[in-house]
Amino acid sequence: xxxxxxxxxxxxxxxxxxxxxxxxxxxxxxxxxxxxxxxxxxxxxxxxxxxxxxxxxxxxxxxxxxxxxxxxxxxxxxxxxxxxxxxxxxxxxxxxxxxxxxxxxxxxxxx
Amino acid sequence: xxxxxxxxxxxxxxxxxxxxxxxxxxxxxxxxxxxxxxxxxxxxxxxxxxxxxxxxxxxxxxxxxxxxxxxxxxxxxxxxxxxxxxxxxxxxxxxxxxxxxxxxxxxxxxxxx
Numbered sequence: 605x606x607x608x609x610x611x612x613x614x615x616x617x618x619x620x621x622x623x624x625x626x627x628x629x630x631x632x633x634x635x636x637x638x639x640x641x642x643x644x645x646x647x648x649x650x651x652x653x654x655x656x657x658x659x660x661x662x663x664x665x666x667x668x669x670x671x672x673x674x675x676x677x678x679x680x681x682x683x684x685x686x687x688x689x690x691x692x693x694x695x696x697x698x699x700x701x702x703x704x705x706x707x708x709x710x711x712x713x714x715x
Numbered sequence: 716x717x718x719x720x721x722x723x724x725x726x727x728x729x730x731x732x733x734x735x736x737x738x739x740x741x742x743x744x745x746x747x748x749x750x751x752x753x754x755x756x757x758x759x760x761x762x763x764x765x766x767x768x769x770x771x772x773x774x775x776x777x778x779x780x781x782x783x784x785x786x787x788x789x790x791x792x793x794x795x796x797x798x799x800x801x802x803x804x805x806x807x808x809x810x811x812x813x814x815x816x817x818x819x820x821x822x823x824x825x826x827x828x
Contacts, residue, residue: 608757637816646719646806647758647819692757701746701765701813702774705758 606630606697610706617714622680624709626693629674633695636669638678641690641708650678650691680711688713717741719820721807727826728797736792736823740809747790748817749782752804761805764790765813797827 607629616622628636634655639647653660653667653676660667666679680687690708697704720739728734740747749761760774764784775781779797784790794801804824808817 634814635816639819644824646721646821647808649816649818652816696814701748701763701810702760702771703758703817705750707755707757 606633606695606704608693608695608704608706610691610693610709612707613710613712615712615714616683618683618685620683622678622683622687622711622713624678624680624691624693624711626676626678626706627674628676628693628695628704630695630697630704633697635696636667636676637694637703638665638667639692639694639705641692643689647692683711683713685713685715687711719807719809719818721805721820721823723823724821725824725826727828729828730799731796733793733795734797734825736794736805736825738790738792738807738809738820740788740790740807741818743811744809744818745787745812746810746815746817747784748808748810749790749792750806750808751776752806752822754803758806761792794825797825799827801825802827 637652638650664681668677692708693706694703722737745766747764750758763771779795782792804822806822808819810817
């Protein structure tokens with residue numbers, strides 16, 4: 605079945621760029637998602653990318669997809685303290701509606 | 716409604732008691748999902764409802780867990796005879812249809828003492 609992996613922690617200084625990485629196993633996923641979870645809150649959909657795209661940009665967010673290596677990344681430009689949260693990568697398993705989530709990357713932004 | 720809502724936001728219960736968690740999906744969304752997020756873990760799929768079809772219960776960890784969805788809208792997740800290992804955040808999500816983008820509620824934080 606689908607497996608999604610992320611590194612657990614990332615620490616950056618305010619104003620720097622953050623890059624959060626994710627690898628997945630099932631290459632048939634149609635969409636790949638990034639969710640943000642702030643402390644004590646649910647998951648907020650940040651952005652998603654269609655599997656036939658290599659890149660998607662949305663304001664400070666850039667998603668890169670390397671289908672060959674099954675690698676997805678989320679770049680946050682000019683990282684702010686408000687970006688401190690846990691970021692989850694999610695991929696639907698083949699032919700299924702079930703999202704498989706990574707363990708989440710905890711981003712800490714230092715002032 | 717504007718978003719997925721869940722209640723209660725926090726629940727503390729004693730081991731052995733039953734609890735009910737409620738989810739109100741986004742109006743018009745036919746698909747509804749329950750997930751569990753244990754401390755330091757990712758999200759674990761529990762159950763999926765789509766329209767009037769039989770739910771996919773393949774993620775429920777034991778027969779103490781059950782869920783229903785009345786009238787194709789509100790869903791209730793019930794945990795009977797709670798155990799300490801049931802302590803987690805229970806998240807509900809809904810989508811327009813099967814395979815569509817999922818939108819999450821704020822979750823219910825359950826603590827079993």
